[in-house]
Amino acid sequence: MNSEYNFAYLDEQTKRMIRRALLKGVAIPGYQVPFASREMPMPYGWGTGGVQVTAACLTPDDTLKVIDQGADDTTNAVSIRKFFEKTAGVAVSDETAKATVIQTRHRIPERDLSENQIIVYQVPIPEPLRFLEPRETETRKMHALEEYGLMHVKLYEDIARHGHIATSYAYPVMIEGRYVMDPSPIPKFDNPKMEMAALQLFGAGREQRIYAVPPYTKVVSLDFEDYPFEKGGATQGCGLCDAQDSYLDEMIMDDSGARMSVCSDSDYCRERRDAGYVGEMGVPQKTVTEDAA
Amino acid sequence: MTPLLKVENISKYYGNRLGCRNVSFDLYPGEVLGIVGESGSGKSTLLNCLAGHQEPDTGEVIFDTRVDGPKDTITMPEPERRMLSRTDWAFVHQNPRDGLRMSVSAGGNVGERLMAVGERHYGNIRSVALDWLDKVEISEDRVDDRPSEFSGGMQQRLQIARNLVTAPRLIFMDEPTGGLDVSVQARLLDLLRGLVRELGLSAVVVTHDLAVVRLLADRLMVMKDGHVVETGLTDQVLDDPQHAYTQLLVSSVLQV
Amino acid sequence: MYVAVKGGEKAIDNAHAWLDELRRGDTDIPEMSIAQIRSQLALSVDRVMAEGSLYDPDLAALAIKQSRGDLIEAIFLIRAYRTTLPRFGGSAPIKTADMACMRRISATFKDVPGGQVLGPTFDYTHRLLDFKLAAEGVPSKAEKAGVVGDEVKPHITDFLNQEGLIQTEPGSDATPPDLTREPLELPASRALRLQALTRGDEGFVLGMGYSTQRGYGRNHAFVGELRIGDVAVEMEIPELGFSVEIAEIEVSECETVNQFAGSKTEPPQFTRGYGLVFGQSERKAISMALLDRALRWKELGEDNSDSPAQDEEFVLYHCDNIQATGFVEHIKLPHYVDFQAELELVRTLRKEATEANAQREAAK
Numbered sequence: 013m014n015s016e017y018n019f020a021y022l023d024e025q026t027k028r029m030i031r032r033a034l035l036k037g038v039a040i041p042g043y044q045v046p047f048a049s050r051e052m053p054m055p056y057g058w059g060t061g062g063v064q065v066t067a068a069c070l071t072p073d074d075t076l077k078v079i080d081q082g083a084d085d086t087t088n089a090v091s092i093r094k095f096f097e098k099t100a101g102v103a104v105s106d107e108t109a110k111a112t113v114i115q116t117r118h119r120i121p122e123r124d125l126s127e128n129q130i131i132v133y134q135v136p137i138p139e140p141l142r143f144l145e146p147r148e149t150e151t152r153k154m155h156a157l158e159e160y161g162l163m164h165v166k167l168y169e170d171i172a173r174h175g176h177i178a179t180s181y182a183y184p185v186m187i188e189g190r191y192v193m194d195p196s197p198i199p200k201f202d203n204p205k206m207e208m209a210a211l212q213l214f215g216a217g218r219e220q221r222i223y224a225v226p227p228y229t230k231v232v233s234l235d236f237e238d239y240p241f242e243k244g245g246a247t248q249g250c251g252l253c254d255a256q257d258s259y260l261d262e263m264i265m266d267d268s269g270a271r272m273s274v275c276s277d278s279d280y281c282r283e284r285r286d287a288g289y290v291g292e293m294g295v296p297q298k299t300v301t302e303d304a305a
Numbered sequence: 306m307t308p309l310l311k312v313e314n315i316s317k318y319y320g321n322r323l324g325c326r327n328v329s330f331d332l333y334p335g336e337v338l339g340i341v342g343e344s345g346s347g348k349s350t351l352l353n354c355l356a357g358h359q360e361p362d363t364g365e366v367i368f369d370t371r372v373d374g375p376k377d378t379i380t381m382p383e384p385e386r387r388m389l390s391r392t393d394w395a396f397v398h399q400n401p402r403d404g405l406r407m408s409v410s411a412g413g414n415v416g417e418r419l420m421a422v423g424e425r426h427y428g429n430i431r432s433v434a435l436d437w438l439d440k441v442e443i444s445e446d447r448v449d450d451r452p453s454e455f456s457g458g459m460q461q462r463l464q465i466a467r468n469l470v471t472a473p474r475l476i477f478m479d480e481p482t483g484g485l486d487v488s489v490q491a492r493l494l495d496l497l498r499g500l501v502r503e504l505g506l507s508a509v510v511v512t513h514d515l516a517v518v519r520l521l522a523d524r525l526m527v528m529k530d531g532h533v534v535e536t537g538l539t540d541q542v543l544d545d546p547q548h549a550y551t552q553l554l555v556s557s558v559l560q561v
Numbered sequence: 562m563y564v565a566v567k568g569g570e571k572a573i574d575n576a577h578a579w580l581d582e583l584r585r586g587d588t589d590i591p592e593m594s595i596a597q598i599r600s601q602l603a604l605s606v607d608r609v610m611a612e613g614s615l616y617d618p619d620l621a622a623l624a625i626k627q628s629r630g631d632l633i634e635a636i637f638l639i640r641a642y643r644t645t646l647p648r649f650g651g652s653a654p655i656k657t658a659d660m661a662c663m664r665r666i667s668a669t670f671k672d673v674p675g676g677q678v679l680g681p682t683f684d685y686t687h688r689l690l691d692f693k694l695a696a697e698g699v700p701s702k703a704e705k706a707g708v709v710g711d712e713v714k715p716h717i718t719d720f721l722n723q724e725g726l727i728q729t730e731p732g733s734d735a736t737p738p739d740l741t742r743e744p745l746e747l748p749a750s751r752a753l754r755l756q757a758l759t760r761g762d763e764g765f766v767l768g769m770g771y772s773t774q775r776g777y778g779r780n781h782a783f784v785g786e787l788r789i790g791d792v793a794v795e796m797e798i799p800e801l802g803f804s805v806e807i808a809e810i811e812v813s814e815c816e817t818v819n820q821f822a823g824s825k826t827e828p829p830q831f832t833r834g835y836g837l838v839f840g841q842s843e844r845k846a847i848s849m850a851l852l853d854r855a856l857r858w859k860e861l862g863e864d865n866s867d868s869p870a871q872d873e874e875f876v877l878y879h880c881d882n883i884q885a886t887g888f889v890e891h892i893k894l895p896h897y898v899d900f901q902a903e904l905e906l907v908r909t910l911r912k913e914a915t916e917a918n919a920q921r922e923a924a925k
Binding site: 017018021022023046047048049050051052053055056057058060080081082085086087088089090091094117118119136147148149174175176178180181182197198199200201218220221244246259260261262276 | 569570572573637640641643644645647741742743744745746747748874878883884886887888889890891894895896897898899901902903904905906909910913
Binding site: 156159160164171236237238 | 391
């Protein structure tokens with residue numbers, strides 16, 4: 013741990029300021045709390061909000077997991093994990109079950125989270141109405157007055173044009189029947205998971221907003237009665253672990269364009285392979301371990 | 306009978322400049338009031354004060370709400386007033402661009418108010434939208450087209466449909482036929498007159514065009530320099546104007 | 562057979578090592594020192610201090626060295642460092658009227674008390690490449706006017722003010738808001754706008770200022786005065802009960818004099834736009850003053866012409882280059898998951914469209 017900086021980089025005063033915003037967010041689920049986001053040693057748009065929230069939540073006893081696109085070894089996840097190893101000296105883990113704090117970009121782990129876990133989302137644009145109404149002054153008023161007709165106009169337009177609601181990620185949700193919220197750019201496949209046991213915290217650094225969904229809060233994906241929300245997802249199993257219930261990433265395997273789909277949640281995939289599941293293009297776990305050795 | 310709208314002593318200043326002063330009137334259900342005057346007479350200021358787009362310096366705008374009966378809409382909390390303005394009130398702008406979402410389809414434009422008040426059935430929203438397009442003489446196969454592809458007259462008719470879809474009890478209209486060709490104006494007026502009669506609408510119509518009020522308005526209010534100079538039944542005011550300014554206004558039309 | 566991709570960690574370490582190697586460049590060429598950068602690339606140092614919001618030429622020079630001369634990257638380094646510094650308090654307002662000017666010009670009066678001081682400006686250089694510099698030129702010695710110790714030069718707008726010709730800005734002892742400590746909330750006060758602009762990207766502020774001249778929120782500006790020089794920074798020390806000078810900083814200040822038609826209640830008067838920037842950057846100071854003036858339309862009862870430069874929310878949300886560069890560049894991060902979701906959607910939509918077409922064909 014690097015002692016030139018305070019524990020988890022931010023000074024205690026800043027962490028207290030962020031915690032106050034977090035508490036307010038928990039008290040008003042789905043409401044975007046403005047906070048004085050600090051300039052972090054990583055670029056805006058690269059998880060500065062999530063990093064500040066994580067910094068404000070971490071204690072020396074925590075175990076941190078950082079994922080990007082569901083995986084622990086994507087470059088930005090590695091970079092953020094290293095940042096906290098260096099500045100907070102906390103234990104880190106790839107295992108979802110072992111982590112007490114999980115910072116994520118774009119995914120919710122497949123494995124159910126528990127009451128003693130916190131999941132921190134990195135949020136690029138916290139305002140679900142932003143692309144319908146560019147003005148912050150106006151969107152804040154719309155939230156205050158619960159004027160969400162425009163959000164449904166967007167969904168209506170999708171159906172009129174495509175026959176579907178054509179939003180596949182960052183699919184807007186209604187929190188506890190009051191605030192419409194952007195779940196961050198997770199695929200809509202993950203939306204149903206948001207009614208969970210863990211505390212969900214959202215940080216948008218550049219836009220200076222924090223919001224929260226407390227455990228077991230009602231989270232409803234917006235839809236129409238006759239065009240209900242569908243979480244979608246791939247139709248085949250994971251090529252490596254054969255999971256049928258997991259969100260898959262598609263990979264191009266060769267010049268002829270052969271494809272393979274594997275779990276985007278790399279830890280979930282590993283856990284299944286360890287347990288002996290083998291997908292169409294995988295090999296039994298044992299062989300792989302021997303090869304690696 | 307309780308007036309639908311009771312306006313008392315509305316005044317509005319812009320710094321030292323007068324917008325309108327001490328305007329009062331009652332509007333009864335099913336009645337259409339025309340407000341005429343030249344530009345700068347304060348008629349648009351008045352309309353904006355009535356509709357909650359501007360805050361007047363003095364006065365009350367008492368609306369007979371469905372639930373609570375007569376209530377001053379100026380001192381009413383903003384959420385309540387905004388709810389009113391998307392349910393029981395409607396506002397037809399002179400320029401349809403100000404009243405439509407130009408990048409949203411005609412169906413979405415008409416459906417927005419329904420969705421804003423909680424309608425969540427796509428099929429129902431769409432059929433109501435089609436119904437209204439039909440009422441304002443827009444062909445049903447244009448339902449998924451955007452207003453930017455429509456002619457000026459069609460845009461204005463779409464704006465009317467978008468406003469009337471929640472069956473508002475009071476409509477504010479600001480020069481509804483302004484900026485349209487004469488032949489298009491006539492058709493729109495016909496349509497408006499039909500809708501007003503058929504739906505028993507109450508309306509306040511601001512215009513500088515006497516032909517509009519002759520066709521639509523039951524009563525007339527003539528404004529000049531921020532003041533009301535004459536009021537009365539439309540036919541009476543137009544056929545036998547008392548105030549010198551009204552006489553000028555009426556004669557100037559006849560000369561054309 | 563396929564094994565999931567691993568190795569992000571190693572790739573990052575290697576990338577950093579490579580970057581460091583490139584930063585140093587050819588080792589046969591002597592390494593640049595911080596002192597060299599500070600003294601020979603002084604205007605780069607100034608920009609990094611201004612937009613980094615931290616007045617420390619040595620740190621700024623270090624940031625420039627570390628960032629291989631990428632000034633936005635250097636500003637970023639400074640900003641990230643700045644975050645970790647404790648804040649002791651606010652200084653007393655700097656007194657630019659007492660500035661020791663190295664440059665001071667007015668475009669509104671030919672001669673003014675204190676005189677016009679041209680100072681070290683590029684303005685009248687012919688922009689010809691000086692090949693002597695390539696062969697390590699000999700330093701020239703200048704005769705300097707108006708430097709430290711010279712008479713005090715009062716602000717030119719003060720002269721206009723004596724006749725009541727220019728709007729007076731109300732003074733205030735209130736601590737101005739600080740957008741590095743409080744979230745930006747709109748509408749913003751003028752003090753907050755000015756803070757955002759002085760930290761704002763030079764290119765953005767320049768472009769916006771330029772747009773006002775071309776008619777997008779035109780405000781008929783004259784440069785009433787432009788001055789560059791050193792000012793003392795004083796801070797009140799509560800234990801002592803009086804202010805002491807804690808530093809001297811160099812700033813560029815521009816006050817524009819703008820027309821104001823007047824209204825029914827107020828006679829015509831000149832109004833002001835204001836720009837103040839760390840170091841020497843008159844381009845930024847002038848642009849900032851133009852933009853400041855354009856943003857004051859509401860307060861001065863002017864028409865909103867829907868110009869970008871009049872739009873506070875637009876300007877304040879987009880002037881910060883650290884926010885902008887981070888977000889613009891973040892789209893190169895992996896978006897596999899979202900793209901996968903889009904891929905599925907487009908496939909579904911295409912399939913349905915093809916089927917619908919086929920059915921129509923069949924029905925014919």
